[in-house]
Amino acid sequence: MKKWIYFSLLIFVVGILGACSNSENASSEDKKKLVIGATAGPYSDMVTKAVKPLMEEKGYTIEVKEFSDYIQPNISLSEGDLDANLFQHKIYMETFAEEHNIELSEVKIVPTAPMGIYSNKFESIEDIKEGTPIAIPNDPTNAARAFQILEDAKLITLKPDTDPLTVSEKDIQENKLNLKFEPLEAAQLPRAVESVDLSAVPGNYALAAEMDLLDALQLEDMPDDYRNRVVVNTEDVDATFAKDLKEVVESAEFEKTIDEEFKGFGKPKWMTEE
Known part of the structure; x- marks a missing residue:
């Protein structure tokens, strides 16, 4: 009887460990399929025209999700429905994160439509x-x-x-x-x-x-604090996909698209000082 109980427990533990392993593998594989949120208009266009093609060249599948307000993009990000978003400046990001008890981090500042x-x-x-x-x-x-x-x-x-x-x-x-x-x-x-x-x-x-x-x-x-940035959950800031997003925004191809498609957008210091 004791042997049967021991055998049953062993099968249960192995099953749990296997499930955890499969879950981790699935999560890792899912990071090649990203959902990026942005407010409808120029910033969803920026993701679609300047970010998505370059990320796809790196082997990612990108879904762009549009929002009509400034609340849901961060809520969706914190709840895991998004992997990143693009719509907010530093002051808004930090204030929102504090008020909603979530942790957000910027990946890179992007060119932004000035007042x-x-x-x-x-x-x-x-x-x-x-x-x-x-x-x-x-x-x-x-x-x-x-x-x-x-x-x-x-x-x-x-x-x-x-x-x-x-x-x-x-x-x-x-x-x-x-x-x-x-x-x-x-x-x-x-x-x-x-x-x-x-x-x-x-x-x-x-x-x-x-x-x-x-x-x-x-x-x-515009001060850089007012420029929009690509944002992820803080736990993902060192993830491979976040590093790839940063690399894409820093690329010459990204800047070329900005110059051609987003005339009048002010560039952040990191772009103008190089």
Whole structure:
């Protein structure tokens, strides 16, 4: 009887170990089939046109999954439905990860559509008149970007030692033309070009509205913290597929596609300093 019990336990243990081994092998094999998430529009296009072909050359099968919001791409990543995503900048990634108690890591920063100052009334920055109204984003992060562009355009001067990531209207030292700031939801800013003399439009919303980035009176000299990046779960940051994604983004072929298909996108420092 004891021998039978021992034999049964041995078969059970061997079965468990075999199942674990098969599971690990399947998981390893699955990493040649990746699901990459991105928001619909330029970043899903970037994955499809610039990332997918180069990863397929390395032997991967790539499925691109599009999202219409900024919540689900990270939730899906953390739950294992995605292997990587491309849609967010560093500040959003870190804030989201902390608020949702998940661990996310960037693989590589990619060229990103910059915010721009657009107008149907003025043809250049020099044409802007005293007291001109300008629509700006009503969220603090994007508003900070708008004030930075206005300083770069020499329309305002910010107080010394102002943190560029947290700039607000109270940090303006000199408003040379007495511009009138009109905060709006970011999604409304492309339409505001029709009704407000100037509008500071984030790049993703400009592209969604089929605006030409190169039509902007002034484009953002974007800090890398605001540029989008390929992101994975932190546990996968050293995985082979993550290293291959990094290698693809760093390749000359990737940059060539960006130059041809994504005109006006601002390149990160690692691209411009080489």
